[in-house]
Amino acid sequence: MNTSHYNPFAERINNVTPSFIREILQVTKQSDVISFAGGLPNEQLFPIEQLKKSSQKVFENYGSQLLQYSNTEGDLQLRQWIAKRYKRQNLHINVEDILISNGSQQALDLLGKVFINKNDPIIVENPGYLGALQAFRLYQAKFLGVDIHDNGMDITQLQQTLSSNKAKLIYAVPNFQNPTGISYSEENRQAIALEVAKTESYLIQDDPYGELRFSGEQKSNFMSLLPQQTILLGSFSKTIAPAFRLGWIVAPQEIMKKLVIAKQAADLHSNSFSQAILYQYLQDNNIDEHLKKLNHYYGQQKNIMETAIKQYFPQNTKLTNPEGGLFLWCSLDKKISTLELFKTAIKHNIAFVPGESFYTGKIEKNTMRLNYSGADSFAIEKGIKDLAKIIKTKSN
Numbered sequence: 441m442n443t444s445h446y447n448p449f450a451e452r453i454n455n456v457t458p459s460f461i462r463e464i465l466q467v468t469k470q471s472d473v474i475s476f477a478g479g480l481p482n483e484q485l486f487p488i489e490q491l492k493k494s495s496q497k498v499f500e501n502y503g504s505q506l507l508q509y510s511n512t513e514g515d516l517q518l519r520q521w522i523a524k525r526y527k528r529q530n531l532h533i534n535v536e537d538i539l540i541s542n543g544s545q546q547a548l549d550l551l552g553k554v555f556i557n558k559n560d561p562i563i564v565e566n567p568g569y570l571g572a573l574q575a576f577r578l579y580q581a582k583f584l585g586v587d588i589h590d591n592g593m594d595i596t597q598l599q600q601t602l603s604s605n606k607a608k609l610i611y612a613v614p615n616f617q618n619p620t621g622i623s624y625s626e627e628n629r630q631a632i633a634l635e636v637a638k639t640e641s642y643l644i645q646d647d648p649y650g651e652l653r654f655s656g657e658q659k660s661n662f663m664s665l666l667p668q669q670t671i672l673l674g675s676f677s678k679t680i681a682p683a684f685r686l687g688w689i690v691a692p693q694e695i696m697k698k699l700v701i702a703k704q705a706a707d708l709h710s711n712s713f714s715q716a717i718l719y720q721y722l723q724d725n726n727i728d729e730h731l732k733k734l735n736h737y738y739g740q741q742k743n744i745m746e747t748a749i750k751q752y753f754p755q756n757t758k759l760t761n762p763e764g765g766l767f768l769w770c771s772l773d774k775k776i777s778t779l780e781l782f783k784t785a786i787k788h789n790i791a792f793v794p795g796e797s798f799y800t801g802k803i804e805k806n807t808m809r810l811n812y813s814g815a816d817s818f819a820i821e822k823g824i825k826d827l828a829k830i831i832k833t834k835s836n
């Protein structure tokens with residue numbers, strides 16, 4: 441076969457690179473690296489014994505039916521559970537408006553499939569979640585980045601972007617954003633909702649971290665501020681376990697019908713076996729107790745990391761102050777490139793994610809994402825102290 445100039449691949453895949461974070465994760469798995477790079481929930485907190493019991497129980501209760509093909513929308517009882525849980529946020533969600541997906545990552549892919557034509561303008565947070573950028577890039581979206589500040593989206597930029605482009609989608613992570621850890625303030629949410637209501641755009645609220653709050657007050661969901669134009673995503677990855685690959689999409693019926701078609705074509709349905717185990721777990725255990733444990737631990741880890749950074753990093757370091765989730769966002773002196781810092785740090789067995797990869801607009805090269813959920817207290821303290829020494833060598 442003569443393949444010298446022949447490129448058999450579709451345009452959409454040729455323009456997308458592998459995720460930098462996935463590549464870093466490969467490195468961090470290999471040795472004694474202290475990793476602040478991943479967005480991994482802490483393995484010590486997985487409810488292993490309870491899940492073992494749930495697995496046993498579903499085999500006993502459902503027998504071979506458990507291993508059969510199932511429906512595209514997902515387990516009805518699990519969707520009822522999700523709908524009921526939203527009542528705590530005063531949201532009245534119909535079960536028919538919920539589709540179970542393979543994590544919220546698949547939800548992003550399905551939304552790309554359903555909405556994005558080549559060069560369609562899509563508003564994204566700058567910096568924003570890499571996985572969403574990758575998913576939408578495959579559908580050849582044109583990204584319009586709107587800057588993220590401590591209180592949320594830059595409203596002036598959002599107004600300008602919305603008025604000069606007919607953006608189909610606005611992608612937002614308003615609670616404990618990935619990568620910055622910030623949350624949109626109540627005023628910011630209301631201002632965004634006002635602007636979006638003037639348009640025909642849909643706002644995707646991606647909310648995998650919403651239940652991981654260790655301080656502060658819950659803010660309004662866009663589904664209550666902008667019900668006709670919000671698509672809401674959720675996930676069990678960070679609250680229970682990512683290996684189940686279970687998340688969900690809440691969307692109005694006209695969108696849901698398209699999503700179901702896209703999902704049928706993609707995989708027929710999400711793993712019904714893991715849906716059954718997860719539902720059994722939710723029946724037999726108190727999820728709020730479990731979340732309390734997680735949030736207590738993550739809050740502690742965040743404080744340890746914050747204190748260590750304040751103690752060891754240079755005085756002019758800036759840090760976000762997350763009220764939940766898994767990440768801190770750190771800005772160093774403008775002269776420092778965190779990509780260069782990363783190359784040295786990894787030789788000293790410390791990993792983090794350089795900020796560059798998260799930008800679609802203007803890049804701030806001196807930024808980095810630090811995860812505090814994966815490493816234990818001792819490793820956080822040591823890793824930050826060692827990283828500070830390397831930063832010092834770059835500052836001189």
Ligand SMILES: Cc1ncc(COP(=O)(O)O)c(C=O)c1O
Binds near residue numbers: 571
């Ligand atoms: C903002 C955001 N959305 C979606 C995902 C994907 O999560 P999952 O597919 O495991 O539900 C992640 C994972 O880190 C995330 O940070």
